[in-house]
Amino acid sequence: MLGNFSYCNPTRLHFGRDALDRLNEELPRFGSRVQLVYGGGSIKRTGLYDQVVSILESNGKEVFEDAGVMPNPTVEKLYEGSRTARENEVDLILAVGGGSVCDYAKAVSVSAYCNEDPWEKYYLRFEEPDCAIVPVGCVLTMAGTGSEMNGGAVITNPETKQKIGHVFGTEVFPKFSILNPELTYTVPHYQMVAGIFDVMSHIMEQYFSGTDDNTSDYIMEGLMRSLVHSSRIAAENPEDYEARSNIMWSATWALNTFVAMGKSTDWMVHMIGQAVGGFTDATHGMTLSAVSVPYYRHIMPYGLPKFVRFAQAVWEVDSSGKTDEETAQAGLAAMEAWMREMGLAMSVSELGVTEGMLAGIADATLAMDGGYHAPDHDEIVAILRESL
Structure with a gap:
């Protein structure tokens, strides 16, 4: 191997059929206000939504819902989610879904307290965050992006027809991710x-x-x-x-x-x-x-x-x-x-x-x-x- 490097990956993974139970171990590490991020509602049809909300409530969490994350999350949705996080002073963003939901959650985490337009700062100038970052956790329902253990966050601007990914540093990596392969069965x-x-x-x-x-x-x-x-x-x-x-x-x-x-x-x-x-x-x-x-x-x-x-x-x-x-x-x-x-x-x-x-x-x-x-x-x- 050539080159010099330093390696660190701070994400804790819980893998297997019983992985969702480990959410009970993770939630006490964070404050009481949780922004629950998910997509078009498939997690409600499968019952996963009820399971996650039950675990959140049993851990004394106040839940602020952020639904409707689209497959290619837009900059307007990013602005909306950032307002939710900031106005409710959330302590954790919990993404339940596939890679787009996880990407979006990380983008919100660095945008909620950003003093500039996050699209301009992160996706056009590729600058790094210099503000408070809200911790993220993931419950994965689709395998593909690897977003559950990296700093990538792809956002689309439909007006300019730009789809851009920013790979953030380890401070933006999810703090934990729940990986149960059975949750991917219902993916078309x-x-x-x-x-x-x-x-x-x-x-x-x-x-x-x-x-x-x-x-x-x-x-x-x-x-x-x-x-x-x-x-x-x-x-x-x-x-x-x-x-x-x-x-x-x-x-x-x-x-x-x-x-x-x-x-x-x-x-x-x-x-x-x-x-x-x-x-x-x-x-x-x-x-x-x-x-x-x-x-x-x-x-x-x-x-x-x-x-x-x-x-x-x-x-x-x-x-x-x-x-x-x-x-x-x-x-x-x-x-x-x-x-x-x-x-x-x-x-x-x-x-x-x-x-x-x-x-x-x-x-x-x-x-x-x-x-x-x-x-x-x-x-x-x-x-x-x-x-x-």
């Missing part, structure tokens, strides 16, 4: 596979960088193999506990900063995908799947040895009689076949993108240079066109 198939590909993309965007012999690459290969294996089982039987638990655990470790240690990282698929999401409001994981194959084919010549390794280690491609390029192409073909098997979006046109949007999406794409090749504006347009 479309959302489940979108989350699975979000996990895959997180891993690949950290894997496809660097030329050193890095322990993290070996870990990521194992995570990808496990994810592909479990995804096929979960697609056939969504209530297979072992498969869903492996997917949930892989999602957490894919983006809790651990495998990024000692590496440069790419993130261009996420930048392009988030720009697509800003124009279409499409499901995040599907925006990533729609652009991934064209993107990786585009950068493959710049990092050919790693693409050969990816084909062999993750997809078990037999390279006998093949050139390195043929082996690498076979690996991407195997990935594409798995993606189609899962029912992922394979083109941005499926998500509502038209030829006329391509230049605007490219304009909205943040440029990153940590991977094997940093595409310029014209290359991004070409990748998007290939994704139509």
Whole structure:
């Protein structure tokens, strides 16, 4: 491994069928006023809402509800939630839902007492918080983003068609997260596979960088193999506990900063995908799947040895009689076949993108240079066109 780094992850995880009971251990660590954040109401249909409220009440908490968090949380919703937190002087923000709900909770945590417009400060200027931060806890209902153990918070501005993520420091990480794989059973198939590909993309965007012999690459290969294996089982039987638990655990470790240690990282698929999401409001994981194959084919010549390794280690491609390029192409073909098997979006046109949007999406794409090749504006347009 090359490079120097310091590593800390302060989030406490409670994992397993009985994980929700551990909320009783966490709540006494915080004050009495809790902002309960959730989405469109699915947690009420499943009974999870009643369970969480009962635990809050039994711990003497006063609950301030913040419902209606959308899949791509908007800046207006952020302003609303920040007012709720500030005006009620909440001691804890408890997010119950998927990655968007957790992202939103963290964005509210740093915005409630921000003296400036948080969109300007955090999402346009990428500054760090210099105000009081409200602690966050998460009860996760969908595996994908890794938001339960990181500082990421993605917010969308529909007016400017910008979808931007700010990765905050450890002071913004959730203080604790509850991970019960059974809570993910009710997620619709479309959302489940979108989350699975979000996990895959997180891993690949950290894997496809660097030329050193890095322990993290070996870990990521194992995570990808496990994810592909479990995804096929979960697609056939969504209530297979072992498969869903492996997917949930892989999602957490894919983006809790651990495998990024000692590496440069790419993130261009996420930048392009988030720009697509800003124009279409499409499901995040599907925006990533729609652009991934064209993107990786585009950068493959710049990092050919790693693409050969990816084909062999993750997809078990037999390279006998093949050139390195043929082996690498076979690996991407195997990935594409798995993606189609899962029912992922394979083109941005499926998500509502038209030829006329391509230049605007490219304009909205943040440029990153940590991977094997940093595409310029014209290359991004070409990748998007290939994704139509």
